[in-house]
Amino acid sequence: MSQKALFIPSKQAQFQVGPADIPKPGDGEILVKVHAIGINPLEWKQQAFGVIIEHYPAIVGQDVAGIVEEVGAGVTNFVKGERVAARAGFNSNAHGAYQEYMLAPADLTAKIPSNISLEAASSLPTGVDTATIGLFGPLDGNLTSPTEKLNAYQGQSILILGGSGSVGVYTIQLARLSGFSTIIATASLRHETYLKSLGATHVINRTLPEAEVIQAVTSISNDIKIVYDTISEPDTQKIGWAVLASGGHLVTTVGATVKPEAGDTRTVKWVFAAPTIPPNRPVCTAVWDQVTKWLEDGSLVPNKVEVVPGGLGGIVTGLDRLRANQVSGVKLVVTL
Numbered sequence: 001m002s003q004k005a006l007f008i009p010s011k012q013a014q015f016q017v018g019p020a021d022i023p024k025p026g027d028g029e030i031l032v033k034v035h036a037i038g039i040n041p042l043e044w045k046q047q048a049f050g051v052i053i054e055h056y057p058a059i060v061g062q063d064v065a066g067i068v069e070e071v072g073a074g075v076t077n078f079v080k081g082e083r084v085a086a087r088a089g090f091n092s093n094a095h096g097a098y099q100e101y102m103l104a105p106a107d108l109t110a111k112i113p114s115n116i117s118l119e120a121a122s123s124l125p126t127g128v129d130t131a132t133i134g135l136f137g138p139l140d141g142n143l144t145s146p147t148e149k150l151n152a153y154q155g156q157s158i159l160i161l162g163g164s165g166s167v168g169v170y171t172i173q174l175a176r177l178s179g180f181s182t183i184i185a186t187a188s189l190r191h192e193t194y195l196k197s198l199g200a201t202h203v204i205n206r207t208l209p210e211a212e213v214i215q216a217v218t219s220i221s222n223d224i225k226i227v228y229d230t231i232s233e234p235d236t237q238k239i240g241w242a243v244l245a246s247g248g249h250l251v252t253t254v255g256a257t258v259k260p261e262a263g264d265t266r267t268v269k270w271v272f273a274a275p276t277i278p279p280n281r282p283v284c285t286a287v288w289d290q291v292t293k294w295l296e297d298g299s300l301v302p303n304k305v306e307v308v309p310g311g312l313g314g315i316v317t318g319l320d321r322l323r324a325n326q327v328s329g330v331k332l333v334v335t336l
């Protein structure tokens, strides 16, 4: 059986729609009939630079929501016809998001309750995984996850640089579920009310000069042991490092440009938000196990989304907008 997919035909070639086989689910996998695809900045970087692609033609993309079409051996918690959000994998065309039918690991998939649209649900996978791994992954922030203990960080402060982005909104919400009493986010101030509704206690104008952002943060808290820089430009990393307390950790989403001096007790690490890496898997499966309930009871709210017209072909328009930094406070998605 054949379907349509959006391919990168060869290194740095333009995206192109073409036919692909519909894959069969293996052990522990489900086949999802894709309804909505969330578009991530990584995917324009994959086309432009060839990063995290080992074989061409390549089907990339990370985030889908749709309907379970078929379950593989050993899958007992999903049945055909259920609404789900699922994370794709790297370097496997069968597990790429930019197609009509995608394979996903069942333990990293969540049922989507009827109060959430599939468009909104397609914003969940990468955002939730990146927030989860950066904060709770044993190789990264190594904090106690709310799936182990709710409100473990009462009385403590966290800074989230880039609170209105896809990773940012989930980081704010997981920080709230972790009980942080002070959750400081930087963003454009038009998002202040929205970010406070998710759990931010303070929103600082991200367009202020660096020294003023640092001053604003330190006037709120002088004891920040965890900074999540979802943007990770050199300027934002400098802010994060300047306010990080002794023994603290800075999570970056792209390469770390700050360096601890000899004897510094603080650490910085570029998170690689792949939930299938063995040390990350337990913390991610525990979170995915809770996502349905959190969506139902409002503990977790998906990104605001904007549907870009054009189906698979519309993804290219969305990627161009992300590349040009023309996306603010929404996740771009396409529907099939």
Ligand SMILES: NC(=O)c1ccc[n+]([C@@H]2O[C@H](COP(=O)([O-])OP(=O)(O)OC[C@H]3O[C@@H](n4cnc5c(N)ncnc54)[C@H](OP(=O)(O)O)[C@@H]3O)[C@@H](O)[C@H]2O)c1
Pocket (backbone or CB within 6 Å): 040, 041, 042, 126, 130, 161, 162, 163, 164, 165, 166, 167, 168, 186, 187, 188, 189, 191, 206, 230, 231, 233, 236, 252, 253, 254, 270, 271, 272, 273, 274, 322, 327, 328, 329, 330
């Ligand atoms: N390492 C990994 O595994 C991993 C995983 C996921 C993402 N990433 C990377 O993480 C980055 C963020 O991804 P994303 O999906 O969250 O991006 P996104 O949703 O496209 O980010 C858009 C947001 O960035 C905010 N922003 C831009 N410059 C800012 C600054 N200087 N300070 C504060 N906020 C700023 C904007 O805020 P305002 O509109 O409020 O101005 C906008 O809402 C990307 O580079 C992506 O490739 C890495």
